[in-house]
Amino acid sequence: MTEKGPSSDAPRRARPCPECSKLSVEPFYPFCSRRCSDVDLNRWLSGSYSVPVVELEPEDLAELEARQNAEDSDER
Numbered sequence: 001m002t003e004k005g006p007s008s009d010a011p012r013r014a015r016p017c018p019e020c021s022k023l024s025v026e027p028f029y030p031f032c033s034r035r036c037s038d039v040d041l042n043r044w045l046s047g048s049y050s051v052p053v054v055e056l057e058p059e060d061l062a063e064l065e066a067r068q069n070a071e072d073s074d075e076r
Contacts, residue, residue: 014023019036031037043049056064 011026012024012029014025015030016022017024017032017036018030019039020032022032024030024032028034028037031040
C-alpha cells in the first residue's frame, strides 16, 4: 500500500472556479460543480482549447537534437 504524506490529508484551499468564478468545492476541484467541470471538459474535447506548438524545420530539429546529444554526453 502507498503511504499518505502529511500534505495529502490537508484539504485544498477553495479557489475561484475557472468557469464561473464561484468558490471551488472538493469533489469537483478546481471547479465549483459537475456542470462547470463538464463545460471545461467539453471545451478540451471539442478543440476550443489547445496547447500551442512551434513547428520546427528539419534543419532546426537536427540542430536541436545535436545539442541535446552533446549535453547528454557532457553529463556522463
